[in-house]
Amino acid sequence: xxxxxxxxxxxxxxxxxxxxxxxxxxxxxxxxxxxxxxxxxxxxxxxxxxxxxxxxxxxxxxxxxxxxxxxxxxxxxxxxxxxxxxxxxxxxxxxxxxxxxxxxxxxxxxxxxxxxxxxxxxxxxxxxxxxxxxxxxxxxxxxxxxxxxxxxxxxxxx
Amino acid sequence: xxxxxxxxxxxxxxxxxxxxxxxxxxxxxxxxxxxxxxxxxxxxxxxxxxxxxxxxxxxxxxxxxxxxxxxxxxxxxxxxxxxxxxxxxxxxxxxxxxxxxxxxxxxxxxxxxxxxxxxxxxxxxxxxxxxxxxxxxxxxxxxxxxxxxxxxxxxxxxxxxxxxxxxxxxxxxxxxxxxxxxxxxxxxxxxxxxxxxxxxxxxxxxxxxxxxxxxxxxxxxxxxxxxxxxxxxxxxxxxxxxxxxxxxxxxxxxxxxxxxxxxxxxxxxxxxxxxxxxxxxxxxxxxxxxxxxxxxxxxxxxxxxxxxxxxxxxxxxxxxxxxxxxxxxxxxxxxxxxxxxxxxxxxxxxxxxxxxxxxxxxxxxxxxxxxxxxxxxxxxxxxxxxxxxxxxxxxxxxxxxxxxxxxxxxxxxxxxxxx
Numbered sequence: 001x002x003x004x005x006x007x008x009x010x011x012x013x014x015x016x017x018x019x020x021x022x023x024x025x026x027x028x029x030x031x032x033x034x035x036x037x038x039x040x041x042x043x044x045x046x047x048x049x050x051x052x053x054x055x056x057x058x059x060x061x062x063x064x065x066x067x068x069x070x071x072x073x074x075x076x077x078x079x080x081x082x083x084x085x086x087x088x089x090x091x092x093x094x095x096x097x098x099x100x101x102x103x104x105x106x107x108x109x110x111x112x113x114x115x116x117x118x119x120x121x122x123x124x125x126x127x128x129x130x131x132x133x134x135x136x137x138x139x140x141x142x143x144x145x146x147x148x149x150x151x152x153x154x155x156x157x158x
Numbered sequence: 159x160x161x162x163x164x165x166x167x168x169x170x171x172x173x174x175x176x177x178x179x180x181x182x183x184x185x186x187x188x189x190x191x192x193x194x195x196x197x198x199x200x201x202x203x204x205x206x207x208x209x210x211x212x213x214x215x216x217x218x219x220x221x222x223x224x225x226x227x228x229x230x231x232x233x234x235x236x237x238x239x240x241x242x243x244x245x246x247x248x249x250x251x252x253x254x255x256x257x258x259x260x261x262x263x264x265x266x267x268x269x270x271x272x273x274x275x276x277x278x279x280x281x282x283x284x285x286x287x288x289x290x291x292x293x294x295x296x297x298x299x300x301x302x303x304x305x306x307x308x309x310x311x312x313x314x315x316x317x318x319x320x321x322x323x324x325x326x327x328x329x330x331x332x333x334x335x336x337x338x339x340x341x342x343x344x345x346x347x348x349x350x351x352x353x354x355x356x357x358x359x360x361x362x363x364x365x366x367x368x369x370x371x372x373x374x375x376x377x378x379x380x381x382x383x384x385x386x387x388x389x390x391x392x393x394x395x396x397x398x399x400x401x402x403x404x405x406x407x408x409x410x411x412x413x414x415x416x417x418x419x420x421x422x423x424x425x426x427x428x429x430x431x432x433x434x435x436x437x438x439x440x441x442x443x444x445x446x447x448x449x450x451x452x453x454x455x456x457x458x459x460x461x462x463x464x465x466x467x468x469x470x471x472x473x474x475x476x477x478x479x480x481x482x483x484x485x486x487x488x489x490x491x492x493x494x495x496x497x498x499x500x501x502x503x504x505x506x507x508x509x510x511x512x513x514x515x516x517x518x519x520x521x522x523x524x525x526x527x528x529x530x531x532x533x534x535x536x537x538x539x540x541x542x543x544x545x546x547x548x549x550x551x552x553x554x555x556x557x558x559x560x561x562x563x564x565x566x567x568x569x570x571x572x573x574x575x576x577x
Contacts, residue, residue, distance in 0.1 A: 025337065071321060087490075125324075127240060129399035132400075139284055141284070
């Protein structure tokens, strides 16, 4: 069973008023985001509930959800590390930094640590190229990365 | 140095409306509301301002294409900044959100639009909060809402967060995403100006374009058009990244030599020489060091074999290997291809696979020709510009830096002979 919390309901209300009443489908990205903020990921039950709210089939909700990279359909760590690997970061050695991060967390890219604290993902350009290398942890950007800086950031999150 | 968009960018607290107003903020709007909407449209047309998101289409002309007398109509700001190498809109949104709001109001007034959306890429969650705070302030001061400054003009602006998809930077894919669909591009025509959001006439403009409307209207068309070259008017924000000492966003008058922009970014790193540069984001052809004096404007970069694109100048020195960087870019396009059309869906995958073989020392001589052949089968044959973007680095890399390919291929041959 999935139910939106009171906080989520308030947020949903704020989102729905943005669109013409007959166009509430526009709020699907927002509702997926709110479901994920609430539970950490978007479950099949959450997709069904979103479908009910917006008069859409669960299959439709899933087709939209799977198109975008920021929705997780399985549980992730408390902190999701999105490591930019695109060209500007690549020129400044992000491959080695990513490897360093994976080693420090003792996981492979794409995995979550056993204590469910960190998930490490490759990410495409985060649009902070002039301060490369860059990573994003949940909603926060971290720039001009070095191995020492990464260690500091990760240690501060434990 | 002429600074229009970045004039006050480093003023502390500029995102706050009091500080913005103290530096002349919303004064342009007040004066504009005394004019007729058509006059503002004429000013933007006459200024020569072109879209700063990548396509470079004349902004005023785009506005004038809106289907007449069809309402409601919409304004959509494209803040889905995701062209690799581009980080200028992020800086504008972070430090000067009111400039964008003022630009959006001016655009909406000129185009008789009463509802605007700012489509912000999902990763910019922090910026969305900043923008929403700025919107609140603008409503409080009467710059948004009903009867703006007693002009009888109404405008509401809403934010809409994306959720991670490069393709949504393409305007018709962005509209689909805003309507609650997968962000796949639409067939054009009809263009958004005729049938855009919810099937209604829609103006879609990039963040920087809308911000630039403020100085255009403030100083007048003539003053703006006096800057730049014949076909490239005004200033452009350039995001410099890669192998330079002090990467950053710089506002330059169009026509400034590319080499000067690299100097603004501190020049090349100690003991290194320029090898290649991509002038306008990963979707445009890369150029060799010999072309670094090319004036940074639409027509000169095109004549040099590339494009100005989004204004992302990616600099590579002699430590870079063009095949390795092209492989990285190819992997990006493979990941971001929406899968709607076959040449792009399959082509991006094949390019990535073959580049990967060359890069890992398993390439064959005929691979270069194969890459060119696949590119030819994608060129102008894909549903949207993503396919053409994907082949730009491949073809330009082969044309300008063939030695990097050949070096890896001869290593592969030597390796095979040794076995």
